[in-house]
Amino acid sequence: MPPKPKKKCCSDKPACKRCPLQMMKKGTLPPGYTVKKRKLVKVKKSDKKSKVAA
Known part of the structure:
Protein backbone atom coordinates (compact mmCIF):
# COMPACT_ATOMS: atom_id res chain seq x y z
CA MET A 1 0.00 0.00 0.00
CA PRO A 2 1.52 3.36 -1.00
CA PRO A 3 2.00 6.00 1.71
CA LYS A 4 -0.82 8.49 2.23
CA PRO A 5 0.06 12.07 1.26
CA LYS A 6 0.33 14.78 3.89
CA LYS A 7 -2.36 17.47 3.90
CA LYS A 8 0.19 20.28 3.54
CA CYS A 9 3.70 20.51 2.18
CA CYS A 10 6.23 21.27 4.90
CA SER A 11 8.96 22.48 2.46
CA ASP A 12 11.68 20.37 4.14
CA LYS A 13 14.94 19.71 2.34
CA PRO A 14 15.28 16.92 1.27
CA ALA A 15 11.59 16.44 0.55
CA CYS A 16 9.91 13.59 2.39
CA LYS A 17 8.25 10.69 0.56
CA ARG A 18 4.75 11.76 1.69
CA CYS A 19 5.03 15.33 0.35
CA PRO A 20 1.99 16.01 -1.89
CA LYS A 51 -19.93 22.24 -24.99
CA VAL A 52 -18.89 21.63 -28.58
CA ALA A 53 -19.16 24.55 -30.99
CA ALA A 54 -21.39 23.59 -33.93
Missing part, protein backbone atom coordinates in the same frame (compact mmCIF):
# COMPACT_ATOMS: atom_id res chain seq x y z
CA LEU A 21 4.14 18.03 -4.33
CA GLN A 22 6.62 15.18 -4.74
CA MET A 23 3.82 12.61 -5.05
CA MET A 24 2.14 14.68 -7.77
CA LYS A 25 5.46 15.09 -9.59
CA LYS A 26 6.12 11.32 -9.49
CA GLY A 27 2.52 10.42 -10.37
CA THR A 28 1.82 8.54 -7.14
CA LEU A 29 -0.86 10.92 -5.84
CA PRO A 30 -4.16 9.03 -5.26
CA PRO A 31 -6.86 9.56 -7.92
CA GLY A 32 -9.27 12.39 -7.15
CA TYR A 33 -6.64 14.60 -5.48
CA THR A 34 -4.47 17.48 -6.62
CA VAL A 35 -2.21 20.11 -5.03
CA LYS A 36 -3.01 23.82 -4.93
CA LYS A 37 -0.91 26.36 -3.05
CA ARG A 38 1.11 23.54 -1.42
CA LYS A 39 -2.06 21.97 0.05
CA LEU A 40 -3.72 18.69 -0.86
CA VAL A 41 -7.24 19.26 -2.23
CA LYS A 42 -9.93 16.92 -3.49
CA VAL A 43 -10.96 17.36 -7.12
CA LYS A 44 -14.65 18.04 -7.66
CA LYS A 45 -16.37 15.87 -10.21
CA SER A 46 -18.23 18.01 -12.68
CA ASP A 47 -21.40 16.60 -14.21
CA LYS A 48 -21.40 19.27 -16.91
CA LYS A 49 -20.65 18.06 -20.39
CA SER A 50 -18.21 20.07 -22.43
Whole structure:
Protein backbone atom coordinates (compact mmCIF):
# COMPACT_ATOMS: atom_id res chain seq x y z
CA MET A 1 0.00 0.00 0.00
CA PRO A 2 1.52 3.36 -1.00
CA PRO A 3 2.00 6.00 1.71
CA LYS A 4 -0.82 8.49 2.23
CA PRO A 5 0.06 12.07 1.26
CA LYS A 6 0.33 14.78 3.89
CA LYS A 7 -2.36 17.47 3.90
CA LYS A 8 0.19 20.28 3.54
CA CYS A 9 3.70 20.51 2.18
CA CYS A 10 6.23 21.27 4.90
CA SER A 11 8.96 22.48 2.46
CA ASP A 12 11.68 20.37 4.14
CA LYS A 13 14.94 19.71 2.34
CA PRO A 14 15.28 16.92 1.27
CA ALA A 15 11.59 16.44 0.55
CA CYS A 16 9.91 13.59 2.39
CA LYS A 17 8.25 10.69 0.56
CA ARG A 18 4.75 11.76 1.69
CA CYS A 19 5.03 15.33 0.35
CA PRO A 20 1.99 16.01 -1.89
CA LEU A 21 4.14 18.03 -4.33
CA GLN A 22 6.62 15.18 -4.74
CA MET A 23 3.82 12.61 -5.05
CA MET A 24 2.14 14.68 -7.77
CA LYS A 25 5.46 15.09 -9.59
CA LYS A 26 6.12 11.32 -9.49
CA GLY A 27 2.52 10.42 -10.37
CA THR A 28 1.82 8.54 -7.14
CA LEU A 29 -0.86 10.92 -5.84
CA PRO A 30 -4.16 9.03 -5.26
CA PRO A 31 -6.86 9.56 -7.92
CA GLY A 32 -9.27 12.39 -7.15
CA TYR A 33 -6.64 14.60 -5.48
CA THR A 34 -4.47 17.48 -6.62
CA VAL A 35 -2.21 20.11 -5.03
CA LYS A 36 -3.01 23.82 -4.93
CA LYS A 37 -0.91 26.36 -3.05
CA ARG A 38 1.11 23.54 -1.42
CA LYS A 39 -2.06 21.97 0.05
CA LEU A 40 -3.72 18.69 -0.86
CA VAL A 41 -7.24 19.26 -2.23
CA LYS A 42 -9.93 16.92 -3.49
CA VAL A 43 -10.96 17.36 -7.12
CA LYS A 44 -14.65 18.04 -7.66
CA LYS A 45 -16.37 15.87 -10.21
CA SER A 46 -18.23 18.01 -12.68
CA ASP A 47 -21.40 16.60 -14.21
CA LYS A 48 -21.40 19.27 -16.91
CA LYS A 49 -20.65 18.06 -20.39
CA SER A 50 -18.21 20.07 -22.43
CA LYS A 51 -19.93 22.24 -24.99
CA VAL A 52 -18.89 21.63 -28.58
CA ALA A 53 -19.16 24.55 -30.99
CA ALA A 54 -21.39 23.59 -33.93
